[in-house]
Amino acid sequence: MPLKIYNTLTKKKEEFVPLEEGKVRMYVCGVTVYDRCHIGHARAAVVFDVIYRFLRHLGYGVTYVQNYTDVDDKIINRANQEGVPSQVIAERYIQEHGQDMAALGMEKPTHQPKATENIPQIIDLIQRLVDKGVAYPVNGDVYFSVEKFGPYGKLSGRDLEEMQAGARVEVDERKKNPLDFALWKASKPGEPEWESPWGKGRPGWHIECSAMSQRYLGESFDIHGGGKDLIFPHHENEIAQSEAATGKPFVRYWVHNGFVNINQEKMSKSLGNILPIGELLREHHPEALRLFLLSSHYRSPVDFSPQHMAEANANLDRFYSALLGIEELLSGKAEASPLNPASLKGAAKEVFEKTSKTRESFEEAMRDDFNTALALGYLHDLTRLLNRVLADKGFRKDPAAAALLA
Secondary structure: OOOEEEEOOOOEEEEOOOOEOOEEEEEEOOOEOOOOOEHHHHHHHHHHHHHHHHHHHOOOEEEEEEOEEOOOHHHHHHHHHHOOOHHHHHHHHHHHHHHHHHHOOOOOOOEOOEHHHOHHHHHHHHHHHHHOOOEEEEOOEEEEOHHHOOOOOOOOOOOHHHHHHOOOOOOOOOOOOOOOEEEEEEOOOOOOOEOOOOOOEEEOHHHHHHHHHHHHHOOOEEEEEEEHHHHHHHHHHHHHHHHHHHOOOOEEEEEEEOOEEEOOEEOOOOOOOOOEHHHHHHHOOHHHHHHHHOOOOOOOOEEEOHHHHHHHHHHHHHHHHHHHHHHHHHOOOOOOOOOOHHHOOHHHHHHHHHHHHHHHHHHHHHHEOOOHHHHHHHHHHHHHHHHHHHOOHHHHHOHHHHHHHO
């Protein structure tokens, strides 16, 4: 069965065919490091960690890039509140993010670039856009002209004329169109700044990801991921500026994960229900949190509640009960004799058939748009069977048991 991925760009599942046979290049938007990471960040991280692992399981060589946005208005505002340089804020939360990800058992991405380490690449990309006439400088700022990119809106399905008619963007007389977005922002007192052809300043958010992804993955690559909240404007703008600069398709497959709700309410600072990862991990086992976050399809919302976490903890206990039971059964036993499936009877035959079917079904579920919810369902069924037969003295005495579970 081929791997199929739901592509936000085409609004349908497509068979995955990488640009280069046997290799996958994947970029996932990382965090803006101005505050503690919360459960919403954890979901995106876990989803793409599993995708990264499964692609490698399929035999692909994967280059996985996940960035840090370490220059941004939010970081600057936090720095001003605390009276410290913005890089102090950024480094603090980069360190905390790394600790959270390690605690959650994440595989490290191949590259984790910071925006501030890629300023020359960002400036070069902006200059290409200015030279092509799709971006324009105004008093030290540089804006991208959305009207110069015909397919603008193709990812989010939005119509440019309708967006212009209903624009609630604060009017800026310097812009040719209220939807034009900043590629470069002129320097202001107390803000980080770099020299550029347009004067001292700093990059806009959208251009950072285009420059970093192109540096590490090339002008066209396979998978770009992130939360659904990034589809517009961030990813829409990434497509516009990248394809306007290169004249090539930017990304083949766009993958977006759904939101985390808290007790059936949207998670937001205004509701005071933000759940930092560090606090969650003081109350719950990291693997239970991973199980919970993977219990729904990655594109669907997932609802965090005490009941759902209790279920995740119970499921984790069942997994470990089965593993410990298998270890106990195998401990001290001589090497199991070769298994003869045709001779199996009773519980041993049931376990053999269930294990074979689960392996096949699990793989099919994961190949169908990384359906972890369905895949975990198959594992839960197998685990229930294993815990039942491991409690059966007759099964434990069966010579085939050790061969089955070794």
